Structure formats: structure tokens, C-alpha cells
Amino acid sequence: MKLKRNGFEGLLFGVLLVTIMSSGCAMFKKKHALVPKEPGDTLVEITDPSQLPNFRDDYSRDTLLRSIDSSLDYYKKVKSNPYGFQMTGFSHANLESTLRCFRDGFVRCSNEQDMNNFIVSNFRVFQAIGKNYEGDVHFTGYGTPIYDGSITPTGEFRYPLYKVPADFKKPYFTRREIEERNLLKGNEIAYLRSKLDAYLIQVQGSGQIRLPSGEKIYVGYGADSGHKYSSIGRMLVLDGKIPEDDLTLSTLISYFNQHPSELDSYLLKNDRYVFFKKVDHAIPHGSIGFPVTPMRSIATDKKVFPAGGLAFAVVEAKKAKKGWFNFAKQSEAEKSFFVLDQDTGGAIQTPARADIYFGIGEQAMHDAGEINAYGRLYYFLKK
DSSP: OOOOOOTTHHHHHHHHHHHHHHHTTTTSOOOOSOOOSSTTOOEEEOOOGGGSOOOOOOSOHHHHHHHHHHHHHHHHHOOSOSSOOOOTTOOHHHHHHHHHHHHHHHHHOOSHHHHHHHHHHHEEEEEEOOBTTTTBEEEEEEEEOEEEEESSOOSSOOEEEEBOOTTOOSSOOOHHHHHHTTTTTTOEEEEESOHHHHHHHHHHSEEEEEOTTSOEEEEEEEEEOSSOOOOHHHHHHHTTSSOGGGOOHHHHHHHHHHOGGGHHHHHTTOOOOEEEEEESOSSOBOTTSSBOOTTTEEEOOTTTSOTTOEEEEEEEGGGSOTTTTOOSSTTOOEEEEEEEEEEOOTTOOSTTEEEEEEEESHHHHHHHHHOEEEEEEEEEEEO
């Protein structure tokens, strides 16, 4: 924050000097660790090998290869970036050759040391600037819920999901306008048991609905109203209802189960509304149009990171909720794994945010909802 210059500058300087003298050097913040090469760059190349992370991968080889193949399929289909990310060197052709080189080398590496040597020898490594250019990235999780529901309204299933309306154009009406004026009548796809469930499936962007017959229908993201996304979880934190460190999907659901009368007022504060379409695939597709893979696909702001690109996530365990970080060795301080940048979301904006896809079903949703952690994110280009 910049101070206005005024007649009290001398007094302010004196107060500041006394404060500094009484508190040592605490007033001086360290310099930004990550300085972009060009204005607007969101990734900074790490040229000192000692500053690179240990490229230890905590998940299965098969899932990584499958996720790489999804991004390669994307690059075959889409030859240039449609999202506005324009950092030098990160063309689709370079990203594709990076993936092909990495895939070939990855299958030959037999251990962690081989992997690290292979990366140092063959790739340029870039770190996301994160928050305040210090590399801190806030990681959260998302998944694909399975909800009981019905294609017609019943006494049990009363809360609809809607398809994209015929008169749709951005910006569309706000959530409050849609609900209070019943603007989407006739566009219902299915009905769920809970209004909160119907909202949360909008946040996740896809879902499976289990009908009374046992059949499932699959819904994916169709469009959104074009308004700014406002997190109801963040609102609960700002209102002092949930401590920030305790904010998870479980605590949010628990809060509204205990305070159902507050749900409507919070939901209506989020102007963004998401519309769905029926899809014929059980595995959801990311924003690049290809399947996402549990623990291998991440959602980021595609204006600031390369769509489909290969990345490496390092997530600090000490700031994550128990459950996901239950290592056999309790001394482990973090999890790390290769990921592909294959999705996006209304809440995932700026170079300081990333959302990890956890998979389908109750356990995946629970684990996804428990992560509220910080770490670092790195991207690769073939040398």
C-alpha cells in the first residue's frame, strides 16, 4: 500500500524509526524471490539447479501416462492457445514436444535419481510466481460427486439442475434474478434431494446422478452466467462462522446442516450460475475437452498457465487437513507429483491458485474437500 505524501511525513518517519529500532529488522520484508523476465509473466525459470525441487512422484506411473496422453490428444487437435496465455516459448508445438520427450524418458527411468537426472539434463523448469511473487500457491481439491436424484420432480427430489437456456448470452441474469423470477422453468435436466447438493455440483462442474431405477445420468459443464464467482466458504470465514484454517467441504456442509436457515442468503450472494449438459461419458472432461485423471489433472487459470502443460506440484502436508496426508512415515513434510494442466474453474484465478482433481464418488469428494494447503508449482519446457 502506498502512503500519501503530506505534512506529517517527518512525524511518520519518526514513528517508523522507533518501531524498527524496537523490533529489529522484522519490518523489512525479504525481496521477492521470483522476478519475471517480462512484465506479465507468471512463470520464472529456475536456472540454479540447487533451487530445483526433488522430483519425487507419489502416485502411479500408469495414471501419469494416461494423463499425458490426454494432453497429447489435445495438442493434436488444438494447435494454438485459445485462452490468452502468451509466455515466450510456451507454444503448443513446444508443449507437445516437451510431453513427448518427458513420456519417453519417464518410462525408462527406474528410480527417483534417474528421474531427477533426466529432468535436469533435458528440461527447463519454471516456477509459478504464486502469491506476491514468492511462489506460494494455494492448493484445493475437487471431484465428481454422485448424487441420488430423479429426472422428474418428486417429494424427495425437488431441487433442479438446468441446461443452457435458449435465450442464453453472457452476461446472463444473476443467481438471485434466476431464482426469484423462476427464469429457467422448463430447462430442468434432473432434480436432487438438497439445494446445497444442487449448488455444490455447480461448483464441481460435473457429476453423476443415480436415478431410482439404478441407472445413472452424467452431466458436465455447459456454460456459466458470466458473473464473478463468490465463494460461500470464503464468506463464512469473513463472517467469522468458520475459522479459515478449518475451511473444508466437510465443515461447510456441516455448518449449513446445522444452520439451514442461512443457506439461501449465502447462495444468493454468489451471482455466478452454472448450466449443465447431459454427456455420455462417466469420466468428466476438463476445460481442454479431454478426460481428467485423479491426482494427475489440475485446474488453473488458463490466462496465466499453459493449457495441457506438464507441471510438478509440491504440496505442504503441515498445512493440509489430516486424512489425505496419512503417510506410512509420519516424518514426511509434503507430497509431490507430476500433473497436467487440463481444467479450469470460476474460483481458480490468479497464479496463486490450483485445484487438484481427486476422482469420482464419496471418498474422492471427501478427500478433495479436506485439502486446504499451500505449496509450489513448476512447469516444464524441453531444452
